[in-house]
Amino acid sequence: MSVTNADNQELRLKKKVGKYYVASQPYLEDGFCPIRNLLASALDKWSMLCLFNLGYYKVLRFNELKKNVTGISARMLSVTMKKLEEQEIVVRKVYAEVPPRVEYSLTPFGQELSEKLVDLGNWYLELYTQKED
């Protein structure tokens, strides 16, 4: 058998990448890359931390999130959640009360995305901790 596992991985990768990203070059022109745009939202300094907290606690109010995501400012939390809301990753629910109450949670899409991101993170962390040993 002359086809190794490494060869198979290379071929699989080539095929997958070719599907959208190389063979049909529009996605590559001018630095446009849809997945990067999605992930850029999910990744700008604070987003993943917010996503993971919402993934764990399901529903959090503004100041609960602010407390859980250590170091974030009100401004950046506001900006971050707004971006995530626009991408339909997060849902913002406002209650008409005084004082105001706002609850954030993940959309089904946000849940799926978070799960995929945490899978990626856990894969990386396991490699990382293996190296430490």
Next chain:
Amino acid sequence: MSVTNADNQELRLKKKVGKYYVASQPYLEDGFCPIRNLLASALDKWSMLCLFNLGYYKVLRFNELKKNVTGISARMLSVTMKKLEEQEIVVRKVYAEVPPRVEYSLTPFGQELSEKLVDLGNWYLELYTQKED
């Protein structure tokens, strides 16, 4: 049966996120998040485009990459590849020739990472194109 698929997804996500990211809060302090750091490298404007090109063509020289990644400057390509090399995502091979020849390729780790990223991208693009219809 009162447990829905959505419930299962929520529980699974909570468990996965809790494993590293919430239950053991060190990863959340001061905005530190290992997966974000990895992805930040893989995502800063040009990295994914470079990774996907290398995933497809396997080996590319500096100016081949520059040509394929439309719009990138020599400076940014240099910076990007240096970062990817530091993270052991990409390997840089220099030939002692005149004029110089330098070849870039993915490490096994870089291949795995690229495959995971492209899987994520394809999942997203399929949702996206469904919406269009």
Next chain:
DNA sequence: CGGTATCCGTTGCGATACTG
């Protein structure tokens, strides 16, 4: 409580010129 407005230092990055 849940934000917004403003200021301002830091970083990112493109353009251009230059080099071994």
Next chain:
DNA sequence: CAGTATCGCAACGGATACCG
């Protein structure tokens, strides 16, 4: 060919003050 050096503008993001 494969970069590096320098410059300068633009975007990011922290601190502080303020608001419905």
